[in-house]
Amino acid sequence: MTSSDWLLRVRGLTKIYGQPDADSLANTGPAAATNICPNTGAIVACADISFDLYPGEVLGVVGESGSGKSTLVQLLYFDQEATAGSAHFTALDDGATDLFSLSSQRRRYVRNHLLGMVYQNPRDGLNFNFSAGGNIAEKLIMAGHMHVGNIRQRAGSLLSQTEVPVARMDQTPRNFSGGMQQRVQISKAIANQPPLLFLDEVTSGLDVSVQARVLDLIRQIQSELGISMIVVSHDLGVIRMLTDRTLVLKHGRIVESGLTDQILQDPQHAYTQLLVSSLL
Amino acid sequence: MANLLEIRGLAKQFRLHILNGKVINALHSIDFDIAEGEILGLTGQSGSGKSTLMKCLYRTYLPTAGQIVYQSNSGPIDLAAADEHALIALRRTEITYCSQFLHVIPRVPALDVVAEPLIRRGATREQALAAARDAFTRLSLPAELWDAYPATFSGGEQQRINIARAVVARPRFLLLDEPTASLDAATKDAVIDMVLALRDKGGAIALISHDAHTMNRLASRRLHLVEGRVQEVIHA
Numbered sequence: 001m002t003s004s005d006w007l008l009r010v011r012g013l014t015k016i017y018g019q020p021d022a023d024s025l026a027n028t029g030p031a032a033a034t035n036i037c038p039n040t041g042a043i044v045a046c047a048d049i050s051f052d053l054y055p056g057e058v059l060g061v062v063g064e065s066g067s068g069k070s071t072l073v074q075l076l077y078f079d080q081e082a083t084a085g086s087a088h089f090t091a092l093d094d095g096a097t098d099l100f101s102l103s104s105q106r107r108r109y110v111r112n113h114l115l116g117m118v119y120q121n122p123r124d125g126l127n128f129n130f131s132a133g134g135n136i137a138e139k140l141i142m143a144g145h146m147h148v149g150n151i152r153q154r155a156g157s158l159l160s161q162t163e164v165p166v167a168r169m170d171q172t173p174r175n176f177s178g179g180m181q182q183r184v185q186i187s188k189a190i191a192n193q194p195p196l197l198f199l200d201e202v203t204s205g206l207d208v209s210v211q212a213r214v215l216d217l218i219r220q221i222q223s224e225l226g227i228s229m230i231v232v233s234h235d236l237g238v239i240r241m242l243t244d245r246t247l248v249l250k251h252g253r254i255v256e257s258g259l260t261d262q263i264l265q266d267p268q269h270a271y272t273q274l275l276v277s278s279l280l
Numbered sequence: 281m282a283n284l285l286e287i288r289g290l291a292k293q294f295r296l297h298i299l300n301g302k303v304i305n306a307l308h309s310i311d312f313d314i315a316e317g318e319i320l321g322l323t324g325q326s327g328s329g330k331s332t333l334m335k336c337l338y339r340t341y342l343p344t345a346g347q348i349v350y351q352s353n354s355g356p357i358d359l360a361a362a363d364e365h366a367l368i369a370l371r372r373t374e375i376t377y378c379s380q381f382l383h384v385i386p387r388v389p390a391l392d393v394v395a396e397p398l399i400r401r402g403a404t405r406e407q408a409l410a411a412a413r414d415a416f417t418r419l420s421l422p423a424e425l426w427d428a429y430p431a432t433f434s435g436g437e438q439q440r441i442n443i444a445r446a447v448v449a450r451p452r453f454l455l456l457d458e459p460t461a462s463l464d465a466a467t468k469d470a471v472i473d474m475v476l477a478l479r480d481k482g483g484a485i486a487l488i489s490h491d492a493h494t495m496n497r498l499a500s501r502r503l504h505l506v507e508g509r510v511q512e513v514i515h516a
Contacts, residue, residue, distance in 0.1 A: 270297030
């Protein structure tokens, strides 16, 4: 496999918790209306997920709670171990190597140098025992930056880019508002200038005005840096605003994929029609 | 001129699962061509399928059957079946849809809304902003609005921004849905002149308009739709 048009190529990605039997995959999914194997109780969080992400593309992943959408990005960020499947990434070995075959040392390299992640809960992405600047410095040091003066300067410019007052750089994000914590997390995630960024429900739980500023920031980063993104959200408004293409997940399976405007205006699958008709 | 689009046997059916699988047949086996440098009008009563047809051409609606062969800069492609990435690329560089309502990202100033598609096509920010200012002047959009957010603008102001955004990027194929619905006579003619200028540069345009003046000045040929079928083709 050589590098072509895609940046990330995922095939057959599957995650199962517990002990599956031979029929666990057949007995779960949208048709079975469950992701719990009736025989063994194994949970099929996501199964047989395949897609290509192109450079500069923003891909949306929608679905209700438990549909497997967060699991999907956590597997790709190595937060969890995939049960099956492959992922090739042209930023690594020109796409020749399956990410899931890497040693833990190489995985750390990919995570620190080539990927960024913004979690729903800032606690998952930030260390509250460090200052805001220290959190960004941590990511920069792991990505191989060693000069303390440069690191501090870069952390300061990232924070001002994301509209976090630089005067608060040396305070712990614990005392920041939710929106500001999220902006520190975004600064940290893009500190190493990754070609691929994962965003997992980043605006859920924020006030609408704060939500709007976080979304503006993400759009600005995308258009200025051309970063490819996978945006996980249950909010179709966020998906409409940020993404070109969308995958719809239910019970761990892709039930529909298409151009985002087509998914929203001409949904094909019964579940997507229900989701779109539930829009306020 | 050569055909830019050849549409054959295009049909669209909506299956509404949440209404117990109710089926709506919106378009039945539509055939037509659009040439380079041609403005094709789509006419018919509300509900006759004009907008559905337009959305099928842009792939906002997934055609149920038929072909939409488009001569792209990199060769012929069937828009009804093309890979989504190919469509995203065409929408960035060649095909533009201009609906009757402004759907833009909130909190972006009017000038940037119009400049953005040009920047995406490789223009510098200065060039793109200059083109946007020029378009606003021609459409007599009050200068104090240029730096404001269009979400709070009047219908007519939003419409002019919408047209400017669609036309300055000089798409090869433009889908125009009711471009002059909420404009006064003078502004209507300014919009019409802009669209004619695009056509004169070789752009192909599909037009929906209930305004007789707009339709008469723009469309050289019309497809009249009745209940999702082409009833007749009228040459102006």
